[in-house]
Amino acid sequence: MMIHLLTKPRNEDVIPILGFHEIVSDEEKDSTYASNMWVDSRSNFLEKMEYLHDQGYTTWTLDELYAWKQGKKEKLGKTVVLTFDDGYASSSEWIAPTLKKYGFHATTFVIGSMVTDTKHTVYLTYDQMKDQSIMQYASHTFALHDQDNGFLMDQKSIGQLREDFEKQKQVSDISYIAYPYGHVNESMLKVCKEYQVKLGFCYHENKMAKRSDDDLQLPRFAITATTSMDSFRAMLEQY
Numbered sequence: 272m273m274i275h276l277l278t279k280p281r282n283e284d285v286i287p288i289l290g291f292h293e294i295v296s297d298e299e300k301d302s303t304y305a306s307n308m309w310v311d312s313r314s315n316f317l318e319k320m321e322y323l324h325d326q327g328y329t330t331w332t333l334d335e336l337y338a339w340k341q342g343k344k345e346k347l348g349k350t351v352v353l354t355f356d357d358g359y360a361s362s363s364e365w366i367a368p369t370l371k372k373y374g375f376h377a378t379t380f381v382i383g384s385m386v387t388d389t390k391h392t393v394y395l396t397y398d399q400m401k402d403q404s405i406m407q408y409a410s411h412t413f414a415l416h417d418q419d420n421g422f423l424m425d426q427k428s429i430g431q432l433r434e435d436f437e438k439q440k441q442v443s444d445i446s447y448i449a450y451p452y453g454h455v456n457e458s459m460l461k462v463c464k465e466y467q468v469k470l471g472f473c474y475h476e477n478k479m480a481k482r483s484d485d486d487l488q489l490p491r492f493a494i495t496a497t498t499s500m501d502s503f504r505a506m507l508e509q510y
């Protein structure tokens with residue numbers, strides 16, 4: 272029994288899912304976001320994309336990841352999934368055109384209430400989310416992205432969680448969801464099942480996703496402004 276537990280998953284049965292947030296110009300990073308680890312510079316981001324490209328990585332869409340989870344698709348080589356949280360306008364303005372040059376695909380998880388409230392100019396607009404050829408847009412909940420007094424999700428009834436899904440489905444695809452701060456609870460998992468969510472993403476677990484993982488609680492690696500190239504490589508080559 273111990274031998275079984277110590278056996279590492281075979282490489283084809285694991286995949287690194289990377290989670291980024293906001294990417295800004297190097298000047299803006301230095302002037303405005305120097306101490307904010309969730310905001311990274313374009314040059315740091317490009318170094319990582321360049322590495323993936325040089326190493327021959329393929330980036331999977333969430334539909335491809337789901338097919339793999341279902342046993343309907345196999346990895347043919349080095350594979351990674353790129354995700355971006357919160358839904359910043361940069362996803363459409365700079366990240367998608369940049370990924371296109373590398374032949375990469377990614378998903379941005381958008382906070383629906385930030386899209387519908389047009390005073391938040393750093394967030395995506397409906398118009399910017401129309402083209403999903405490179406960047407696809409999925410759910411980061413409509414308005415549960417708050418943890419000032421504990422996780423907002425934990426303070427909502429099942430009915431309120433359903434209401435949040437009803438609003439978010441007007442804004443983005445809800446087949447895929449990244450839980451705010453990677454935090455999920457039993458009520459949320461129940462509502463995800465009701466709405467036939469295919470995959471749910473947590474955060475900060477710093478481990479590869481296994482084919483056998485719960486579809487609604489997949490781990491992701493957090494990539495921040497403090498993630499060195501050494502630790503980035505280590506995430507990709509854990510097994």
Ligand SMILES: [Zn+2]
Pocket residue numbers: 356357411416451452
């Ligand atoms: Zn978030």
